[in-house]
Amino acid sequence: MTRVYNRLHFMEDEVMPQQEKLTETIPVGTLGIIALESSSDLGEKVNDYIVKWRKERESEHKSTIAFAGYQRDSYLINASCPRFGSGEAKGSINESVRGTDLYLLVDVCNHSLTYNMSGHVNHMSPDDHYQDLKRIIAAVGGKARRITVIMPFLYEGRQHKRSSRESLDCALALQELTNMGVESIITFDAHDPRVQNSIPLKSFETIKPxxxxxxxxxxxxxxxxxxxxxxxxxxxxxxxxxxxxxxxxxxxxxxxxxxxxxxxxxxxxxxxxxxxxxxxxxxxxxxxxxxxxxxxxxxxxxxxxxxxxxxxxxxxxxxxxxxxxxxxxxxxxxxxxxxxxxxxxxxxxxxxxxxxxxxxxxxxxxxMSKYVALLIDTLNHDASISDLLNPTERIQNIINQYKK
The missing domain is CATH 3.40.50.2020 (Rossmann fold)
Incomplete structure (x- = not known):
């Protein structure tokens, strides 16, 4: 027997409880999302969800100064990493980020992007994407109120421990990012979550989908x-x-x-x-x-x-x-x-x-775009994401719905 599912109901299960919690909390700062070119498609979907939710969200406080810039047509910030003919690059942010609560999206596995180096076409490696992420953080210049990096595939996550005379690339990368001013790092299904021990005083979340x-x-x-x-x-x-x-x-x-x-x-x-x-x-x-x-x-x-x-x-x-x-x-x-x-x-x-x-x-x-949007929207209000990190109740709801 073919079953028909109400996808809107699935969406409401995820979104509605969170929306109710956020209406009475003040945002940390004006929301800004920088989706590096590697994550541009995901960034656009995430942005669309947040724009829609905030236009529909009702709160008596929306007209106050604490909510200035809360409802906008887009939260995406124009940033790029142009390259010179030698293959070198620079990070460039083309609008103000002063005081923003900034979220950077990067996909270090996007091998489809290319650049010219001394007349040759070079596909971008995880190393290239990681360097571009650092360039954008450097371009921010400490002007943002808070920086959160959302890196779904953790850079060098498979090189998380030393079994002989080897480099500890993932731990070094995490320390480097936090030393540059990154407050929080969000990743998905880290190969070994214990790598967060390298940055014990910073927020590190690994999420299973x-x-x-x-x-x-x-x-x-x-x-x-x-x-x-x-x-x-x-x-x-x-x-x-x-x-x-x-x-x-x-x-x-x-x-x-x-x-x-x-x-x-x-x-x-x-x-x-x-x-x-x-x-x-x-x-x-x-x-x-x-x-x-x-x-x-x-x-x-x-x-x-x-x-x-x-x-x-x-x-x-x-x-x-x-x-x-x-x-x-x-x-x-x-x-x-x-x-x-x-x-x-x-x-x-x-x-x-x-x-x-x-x-x-x-x-x-x-x-995963709606889920990432929920995380960003919730964190911007400095609200707890513990309910989002524990999906057991939502899983039981959709299984019971399916069985009916």
Whole structure:
């Protein structure tokens, strides 16, 4: 039986309680959003939501000086990072940011952007995006009231610990940003949240988009049976255990995990090669299975796990990851879909999505723009975001609605 969902109701579940809390609190400062070119699409969507909410929001205090500049047609601030012929660049802000509560959006994974360097076309790397972020912070020149960096994919997040004589890139980057005046850093699904220990006196939030995954799944698949008999959550490795346990618990289903048996005597492309995927868990035969992880890089590990699950006679296989990087292209996923190995792939729009990806029949995009807008709108009022960080109640509401 096909189910029809009221998307407006989903939106109200997220937005209305927050709107009521904000009507009686004073903003920290005039809101300003700088979406670097890498995050321009996400920035525009976030801006549109906040413009709409603030035009609709009623408060007896809106005419007071504390709310000056509260309702505007746009909160996006004009900023850019032009480059010289040598490849060097500078940060430039083309309007006043004095006294603003400033939010900087940056996607360090956006490889689609290019610049000319000595006559050659160069694709922007995470290093380039991180340097541009620092250039914009430097251009602010300490004039903003507060600076918050929203960096969905944490720069160098996978280099979070030292196992030999190695650099600690992520910790250094966080310290560098806070030393430049950044008050708070918001990221999503950090590879290891303990990296925040490098900046213990500053605000660091790592957010898991579990609610958005479940909402995207329920809105796009009409015949899911959310129960322990027909559904299961799978962690592809020991590192993803925490998010898989939470995902399974809020859905009320079982979970299983694979662990990667590696050959530690050799190194290939800087890593020890995987010899086999060993499974721990109950029988998956005939069940819909969701493989959950923080990112899809090349995707080989995910597809290996899917193949192992199919060998154990699993039903439909859904692959969900916060960041869809697809560093080796889509051919292997196309082939896996055609062979019936995977049924759907879900990733967020927090990082660059190639146009080709959005046309794939098996792809579902979990839109995070409304959630990011809620975070910015709430923080601008210096209100607590604890309810936004804990989506358990909202997840239960949409699951109950789905089952009805």
């Amino acid at each position: 579990t609610y958005q995954f479940i909402k995207a799944l329920l809105q796009n698949v009409s015949d899911l049976k959310v129960n322990a008999k027909d559904m299961m959550i799978i962690s592809p490795d020991e590192g993803a255990m925490g998010r898989a346990v939470y995902f399974a618990n809020v859905l009320g289903v079982d979970m299983g995990m694979f662990y990667k048996r590696r050959d530690y005597t050799t190194i290939v492309n800087g890593r020890n090669p995987i010899v086999a995927h060993e499974f721990l868990g109950t029988d998956v035969e005939g069940k819909d299975v969701v493989i959950i992880d923080d990112m899809i890089s090349s995707g080989e590990s995910m597809l290996d796990v899917a193949a192992e699950l199919k060998r154990r006679k699993a039903g439909r296989i859904f692959v969900a990851a916060t960041f869809g990087l697809f560093t080796s292209g889509f051919d292997k996923f196309d082939e896996a879909y055609e062979q019936g190995l995977i049924y759907r792939v879900i990733t967020t729009n927090l990082v660059y999505q190639p146009a080709e990806l959005l046309t794939k029949e098996y792809y579902i995009s979990a839109d």
